[in-house]
């Protein structure tokens with residue numbers, strides 16, 4: 163990874179979704195089994211993609227590395243099965259897919275699963291949706307999560323919901339205020355707020371800038387905010403804390419890369435957002 167990342171422009175998509183083939187083939191069963199999954203995938207147009215399709219997209223559009231995120235299943239067993247798939251896909255990909263596993267912190271087995279995922283090569287947890295799984299990020303489960311993330315040097319990626327705004331499938335998952343509190347209480351953790359951190363850089367422009375260390379990804383921007391949010395986010399957080407994220411397959415990787423290029427000015431700034439920030443966060447430059 164060392165040469166791949168720092169001797170030429172690296173493109174890292176920090177927010178993609180892949181599922182085991184089994185979920186795609188038995189979609190109806192999973193729709194009945196998990197309310198959040200049903201909210202997002204009951205619409206037959208909502209695509210479910212596999213690791214092979216992600217790798218094909220990466221080849222086509224020059225993406226070096228993708229972070230493949232798990233799904234916040236309510237049932238621990240479903241989290242484990244999905245984690246197995248992500249870990250296997252990452253292991254087979256020779257560094258091109260980075261696995262972020264998912265757990266339900268309300269489950270007794272969650273801590274053990276985090277340890278297992280770390281041993282098998284996961285680099286983080288996500289896309290975390292504490293409210294969909296009914297556990298309190300600002301309470302005891304969140305404190306446990308923070309301690310485990312620190313111990314295993316895990317990046318935590320949260321789905322964050324903006325205040326107000328329009329409704330969309332899968333909107334609820336973590337309120338902006340809860341995310342903000344957790345991030346402020348854990349400045350030593352690597353924390354990513356998906357979807358421009360629920361609008362945090364522009365929703366609370368005066369409050370968080372001083373001591374907040376969280377990152378924001380650009381996932382699904384086109385369905386959530388006007389394009390001007392790039393400028394707002396960069397002016398308040400700088401380019402060092404913004405990460406390219408597509409939400410593949412919801413948005414094509416090509417379209418998301420082009421969007422970043424069109425809205426972030428400066429060659430160095432673009433390089434940071436398109437991959438170098440992510441390489442740093444994932445410690446790809448120091449890993450063998």
Ligand SMILES: [Zn+2]
Pocket residue numbers: 289321322356357
């Ligand atoms: Zn999300």
